[in-house]
Amino acid sequence: MSDAPTLARPAPATIAAPLALLAELTHRCPLRCPYCSNPLELDRASRELATADWKRVLSEAAALGVLQVHFSGGEPTARRDIVALIAHAASVGLYTNLITSGVLIDRAKMTALTGAGLDHVQLSFQDTDAASANRIAGLDHAHEKKLAVAALVREAGLPLTLNAVMHRQNLDRLPAMIELAVELGAQRLEVAHVQYYGWALPNRRALFPTYAALERATDIVEAARERLKGILTIDYVVPDYYARRPKACMGGWARQFINISPAGKALPCHAAETLPGFDWPSVLTTSLSDIWYRSDAFNRYRGTAWMPEPCQSCDRREIDWGGCRCQAFAFTGDASRTDPACALAPDRPILDAARADALGPETEFVYRQIGGAPKA
Ligand code: SF4
Ligand code: FES
Numbered sequence: 001m002s003d004a005p006t007l008a009r010p011a012p013a014t015i016a017a018p019l020a021l022l023a024e025l026t027h028r029c030p031l032r033c034p035y036c037s038n039p040l041e042l043d044r045a046s047r048e049l050a051t052a053d054w055k056r057v058l059s060e061a062a063a064l065g066v067l068q069v070h071f072s073g074g075e076p077t078a079r080r081d082i083v084a085l086i087a088h089a090a091s092v093g094l095y096t097n098l099i100t101s102g103v104l105i106d107r108a109k110m111t112a113l114t115g116a117g118l119d120h121v122q123l124s125f126q127d128t129d130a131a132s133a134n135r136i137a138g139l140d141h142a143h144e145k146k147l148a149v150a151a152l153v154r155e156a157g158l159p160l161t162l163n164a165v166m167h168r169q170n171l172d173r174l175p176a177m178i179e180l181a182v183e184l185g186a187q188r189l190e191v192a193h194v195q196y197y198g199w200a201l202p203n204r205r206a207l208f209p210t211y212a213a214l215e216r217a218t219d220i221v222e223a224a225r226e227r228l229k230g231i232l233t234i235d236y237v238v239p240d241y242y243a244r245r246p247k248a249c250m251g252g253w254a255r256q257f258i259n260i261s262p263a264g265k266a267l268p269c270h271a272a273e274t275l276p277g278f279d280w281p282s283v284l285t286t287s288l289s290d291i292w293y294r295s296d297a298f299n300r301y302r303g304t305a306w307m308p309e310p311c312q313s314c315d316r317r318e319i320d321w322g323g324c325r326c327q328a329f330a331f332t333g334d335a336s337r338t339d340p341a342c343a344l345a346p347d348r349p350i351l352d353a354a355r356a357d358a359l360g361p362e363t364e365f366v367y368r369q370i371g372g373a374p375k376a
Helices: 051-064 082-091 107-115 130-137 142-155 171-183 211-227 288-294 325-332 348-358
Strands: 020-024 068-072 095-100 120-125 160-166 188-193 233-237 257-260
Touching (some): 068 082, 130 142, 142 160, 171 188, 171 211, 188 211, 257 288, 325 348
Parallel strands (some): 068 095, 188 233
């Protein structure tokens, strides 16, 4: 625990305050999903921030103008202080969202979380078929527990979002996933195709869908959006490997989000630790205000001045912000290149080759584990 310096200098007028804090409380998780977006090198429990540090970070976030905090991980309810942290976030005026697998939540925990002021729950589902869901999660009975937790969330009167990560092994059951969201009383369903970084990279051939399957899924989502207007909102994220233009990753580098790792590193996105040449600031030694407004790490790819061509003269540069820096690095070895998910990128052939490889013979799952994935 430490006393970090706080809001000493005024903020530069050109940079807006962050919208949300992503509090990755822990990398511990009873599930072992083979597409986990956590880094291959997971933070061990002994390196996690103390309760008092998290509380100070939450207070600093509220003072900075942050509106929402998303508690995630790993599995955030694996932290014994989760109720205290939610209570503290609520007490400083933050909207609190719990992103959870649900498997550690029972009725008593749900009551405590609700009493602490929790505003919203995002519950992940691996599949609609229990046997398949539990195999993907790498945990027996996980699916059955999630169904029970969804009921507890609705009983508590909290809004519920279902997170469904879709891929080759469950895409046929997308219609059933949409029906499950309606049955469970969710207001929102996030249908997210796997993005290929973190643990998803060594599992690419086990997970990557064909283009025909992706097109079918897109049609299903569009029809369901029409049919379920006013009942269920469906967010839809397609895999970058099939994109013609990249997504605005994190809404642009250091434009909306601050991500704090379990050990207290401040990052513009959860995957940024994979980028070399950065001295990531720690919330143990630097105030959130200095991190957001003044750190080299957060300023390096902020805005458009850093962009190479073709982004620099492209009329989408303030729409997608040049795509994803982590993906640009993963493909090209240089985070400042145009994201190859853009068809205009000079490095697009690298992505085309990765897509061809991903469609190769299917492999067995490499499950998430402490110590990292074996070398491919
Ligand atoms: Fe986006 Fe750059 Fe592609 Fe333009 S060239 S669409 S700004 S990634
Ligand atoms: Fe890091 Fe996209 S995941 S910028």
